[in-house]
Amino acid sequence: MVARSKYVIFKQKVFSAIVTNATAEPKTAKEAIKNSQWxxxxxxxxxxxxxxxxxxxxPPTADHILVGNKWLFKVKKNTNGSVNRFKAKLVARGYTQIPRIDFYSTYSPVIKSSTIRVVLSIAASFNWGVRQLDINNAFLHGELTExxxxxxxxxFVDVDRASYVCKLNKAxxxxxxxxRTWFDRLKAILIQWNFQNSKADTSLFVYQGQSLVYVLIYVDDILITGNSNTLI
Structure with a gap:
């Protein structure tokens, strides 16, 4: 049985549908909700x-302009083809946004290829280790100013406030x-940690103290190198 919740799910009984292909990716939320895994x-x-x-x-007001949203579904698989997990993601319909109402700036800088080559050549010359990471759900950390x-x-409509709308606090x-909001948040944190933002490439951050560390940012993919593995 599914635990009772104040969130109404399509006003219909939730059940596990028997489908021919259990790993088929649903096209709609109504289709997905019939399968217990999705x-x-x-x-x-x-x-x-x-x-x-x-x-x-x-509460909604007459002047609220709503940005639509939808569910996306993806089966994540292991290298041998077996199912790793079922992933559902709620995304905004950004094409419905209105400039100067829902957003002002969208540009987010990314690291230049020439900067990557220079930093990696320095790392190779001094035999530094290079770490690569990406941030899970990176964009969800961005704080909206609009x-x-x-x-x-x-x-997932709150039955007690079914007519209410979502006022976004985060992206x-x-x-x-x-x-942009993700980059601004990450930049603020790195500067708080005493990194300096390069004037030659705004996606390069450098820490200079007793040790030297370079951080190169390409959206949510990050390269880190320097002369201190402990600090890295």
Whole structure:
């Protein structure tokens, strides 16, 4: 049985549908919710968004312009082809955003290829280690400066406030300004950690103290190198 919740799911009984291909990726949320594995993936995504304080529910007003959203589904597989996990993601319909109302700036700098070559050549010359990482759900860490409203996610409408809308506090995937808000947040944190932002390449950050560390940023992919593995 599915635990009772104040979130109504399409006003229909939730059940596990018997499908020919259990790993088929659903085209719609209504289709996904009939399968217990996809339903669990949706619930996990929704819980993560709530935990991150992604939005606040507010009463709608006549001047609210809503940015649409939709669910996307993807089967993540292992290298041998077996299923790793079922992933559901709530994304904004960014093409419905209106310039100077829902967003102002969308540009996010990325590291220059020439900067990568120079830093890697320095690392090779001094035999430094190079680490690569990417940030899970990077865009969800971006804090919005614009006021953006969207409908409650399909399948997860608060029954006590069904007419309310979501006022976004954080960026979500699909928003036009999501890459910029993520970069601004990461930049602020690195500067707080005493990194210097390069004037030659705004996606290069350098820490110079007793040790030297370079951080190169390409959206949510990051390279780190320097003369101190401990500091890295």
């Amino acid at each position: 339903l669990h993936a949706m619930q996990s995504e929704f819980s993560a968004l709530q935990k991150n304080d992604t939005w606040s529910l507010v 006021t953006v409203y969207m409908p409650q996610p399909e399948g 979500i995937y699909g928003l036009r300004q999501s890459p």
